Amino acid sequence: MATKSNTDKITTDLLRPIRLNKSFIIWMGFLGVSLVICLGAYGWQLKNGMVVTGLGDYVSWGMYISNFVFFVATSLIGMLISAVLGLSGQKWAAPLARIAEIIALAFAAVAGLVIISDMGRPERLLNVIIHARIQSPIVWDITVVSVYVLISALFLYIPLIPDLKICAEKLENLPPFARKIYKALSLNWNDTPEQKKIIKQTTRTIAIFIIPVALAIHTVTSWLFANTSRAGWDSTIYGPYFVTGAFVSGTAAVIIAMYFFRKNYKLHDYITDSHFDMIGKLLVLVSLVYLYFNLNEYMVPFYKMKESEAILLHDLFSGNHALLFWSVQMLGLVLPIILLLFKKMRKPQPMLLIGIMVLLGAWFKRLIIVVPTQEHPYLPIQNVPLNFKIYSPTLVETLISIAPFILVLMIITLLAKVIPIIPVHETIEHLEENK
Amino acid sequence: MLRTNTKLRATIALIITTFCFLQVTAGNNWNVPADKKTKNSTFKFDANTVKDGESVYTKNCVSCHGNPTKGNSLKSLNPVPPDLSSAKTQELTDGELFYILNTGRVIMPSFNNVLSEEDRWKVIAYIRSFNKNYVQQVSTNDATKSQLVKADIDFNKNTNRLTITVKATEKTGSVLLKNDEIALFANRYFGRLQIGESQRTSADGVAVFDFPKDLPGDKDGNVKLVVKINDDTYGEILRLKTMQIGIPTDKPALNEKRAIWNVLAKAPYWIIILYTSGVLAFGCVLMYLLYSLNRLRKAGNN
Structure with a gap:
């Protein structure tokens, strides 16, 4: 029976990576050691205070909050690939949905931790909740990020239920406790028509609900900036500007993840060149939209040149931050768009390089949004040392900013080790439908 | 050619020297009336008055004059505010300092109506604390x-x-x-x-x-x-x-009504409605999802 052997092949292929092996242990060990070093830096900051960073009265957010914005941004990709593409009937994206969801969950869960790194007295974190004022965008942000983490976890979990059953049944050499966990989490999945219907309904509900929540988390994050009247942040398009930027960095993150999963887990039959081709086109689309918002964001104040904005824009276009600004815009946005217009460039290897370029650009873009505005307050800066005026992050700060990336990689690696990253049940179903 | 150059240089040098001289004279000449020069504080300067004077100085003077002896006065101003521990300042009598403080000039404001007389003398007490050779003359006035x-x-x-x-x-x-x-x-x-x-x-x-x-x-x-x-x-x-000679005015205080800037209990209704409806919507969806998952588990039993 051809179908039977096909189904078996899919199951074995997709379940193969779920086992302990040497490379996993080495990789996790490497991540663990790096994390310990970075946590050491954080311990140093806790002991000595924020003075060990380059932050001060003027630039008080710097790398930490740029990092936070980047993490929230990247987490939006789950909504784009699983919900928007899923609901609009883009079947090609279905195998990538779980990768996108894992990335979304990991980045969103760590984003909350990133913000704590900017607190000199993190033990006062609870005060934000105890003395919360719902007039404050920070409270909205905490609310929507928590909601998004929960919804993302459910969005990952519910379509996974049939696969958990397959894991419990088909995985060999599984310790009994792990099999029990798989079984418990699979909630009596028996592949009955009623269960299939429930899964379909709930997945659809989440897919619809996650769209406003995801829009909300990044819009609210943008309001942390736009609800002030600081030059550069005082903008009415900050919400959509952040959301479209988020799609760019998220898509780049998915491309990088696709490349490594395909290579290391030998998933060439499931993540094909055509997937890279399609997601390459998607990256062009979202980048073009983001480019459009960039044009709006900088062109309108540039035309008017209000005094405070003019100081900032001169600094960005031809001053201290010009090199970074233009590198980010050209290498992180314009060049990738041009390159990806060629089919040859939408192959896995060039796509990996482009993905890394875009992701780096996206990270530095957040720095360009946060730092220059803080360096140019409305009241003139007088009688302060140079390092107050010009922000330069310290090594400790950099290590602390790397820590969340390590955490995200650990979460992604762990999740990809315990669940099949390509939906097994769905792939088989799809195969049967197309028979 | 060389000659004209020398002439030109000499002229420029002369202009600059004159200008500097004018600046210096302008900087020194406060035209303190003779009777004000001899005015003295009615109380004796001691550690307490110096301490009080320092806090008045920090609030009102430090932004331009900088910290005495530190030479960190605001150099971008013209004339540059002097470091008040300098010999030039300390040469002045208490009465002259008091007069300067009272009247102000050009960019220095008058403190006559800003600080009480006591506070003004305390600032002088603080300035004098940087002068070891200073001997105070207390006013004989009661x-x-x-x-x-x-x-x-x-x-x-x-x-x-x-x-x-x-x-x-x-x-x-x-x-x-x-x-x-x-x-x-x-x-x-x-x-x-x-x-x-x-x-x-x-x-x-x-x-x-x-x-x-x-x-x-x-x-x-x-x-x-x-x-x-x-x-x-x-x-x-x-x-x-x-x-009772003003216009009766009864404006509510800015923190009396519901407002963005007020405490949680006085949050505007629209924010309360938006926020709670958002949280409630999430709660409903979450309940529905949990209910569905329970249904799913039960359906497997059949």
Whole structure:
């Protein structure tokens, strides 16, 4: 029976990576050691205070909050690939949905931790909740990020239920406790028509609900900036500007993840060149939209040149931050768009390089949004040392900013080790439908 | 060619020298009247007055003059405010310092109506603390004498004028305070609002101030008036009087109504509605999902 052997092949292929092996242990060990070093830096900051960073009265957010914005941004990709593409009937994206969801969950869960790194007295974190004022965008942000983490976890979990059953049944050499966990989490999945219907309904509900929540988390994050009247942040398009930027960095993150999963887990039959081709086109689309918002964001104040904005824009276009600004815009946005217009460039290897370029650009873009505005307050800066005026992050700060990336990689690696990253049940179903 | 160059240089050098000289003379010449030069504090400078003076200095002076001995005054100003521990400043008499502090000049503001006389002397005490060779001369004037002075304030509704009569009650009888500097203020949220300009009392010890017709008072129209008199014998005299002569004003305080900037209990309704409906919507979806998962588990049993 051809179908039977096909189904078996899919199951074995997709379940193969779920086992302990040497490379996993080495990789996790490497991540663990790096994390310990970075946590050491954080311990140093806790002991000595924020003075060990380059932050001060003027630039008080710097790398930490740029990092936070980047993490929230990247987490939006789950909504784009699983919900928007899923609901609009883009079947090609279905195998990538779980990768996108894992990335979304990991980045969103760590984003909350990133913000704590900017607190000199993190033990006062609870005060934000105890003395919360719902007039404050920070409270909205905490609310929507928590909601998004929960919804993302459910969005990952519910379509996974049939696969958990397959894991419990088909995985060999599984310790009994792990099999029990798989079984418990699979909630009596028996592949009955009623269960299939429930899964379909709930997945659809989440897919619809996650769209406003995801829009909300990044819009609210943008309001942390736009609800002030600081030059550069005082903008009415900050919400959509952040959301479209988020799609760019998220898509780049998915491309990088696709490349490594395909290579290391030998998933060439499931993540094909055509997937890279399609997601390459998607990256062009979202980048073009983001480019459009960039044009709006900088062109309108540039035309008017209000005094405070003019100081900032001169600094960005031809001053201290010009090199970074233009590198980010050209290498992180314009060049990738041009390159990806060629089919040859939408192959896995060039796509990996482009993905890394875009992701780096996206990270530095957040720095360009946060730092220059803080360096140019409305009241003139007088009688302060140079390092107050010009922000330069310290090594400790950099290590602390790397820590969340390590955490995200650990979460992604762990999740990809315990669940099949390509939906097994769905792939088989799809195969049967197309028979 | 060479000649013209030398000439030109000489001219430029001359202009620059003259300019510098003018700057220096302008910087030094405060034209302190002779009688003010010898004025002295009525209290002795000690560790406490220096300490109080430092806190007044930090609030009012440090932003331009910098910290004494540190040489960190604001160099971008013209003229550059001197470091007050410098020999040039310390050469001045207490009276001269007091006069400079009172009048101000060009970009230096007058502190006459900003700081009390006591605070002004305390600042001088602080400045003097950087001079080891300083020996204080305390004024022979009796500081308690100011308590003998009375200011009668009379308001004429028809002309909207305030007539202030100043006299001191000595054992020998009443003494009218003539030709004294007198200023009138109304207290406001921060600091005082000067009413009209400073005047000199007449030979009868009287000063008349036009009171504005549109000055807001409290909800009953009360205005807290402050009369300030400077007399050589009696020193600085402050007298307070609350009078019902303002426009009754009853504006709610900014934190009384629901507003973005208010406490949680006074959050605007629209925010409460938006926020709670968002959280409720999430709660409903979450309940629905959990309910569905439970249904899913049960369906597997059949």
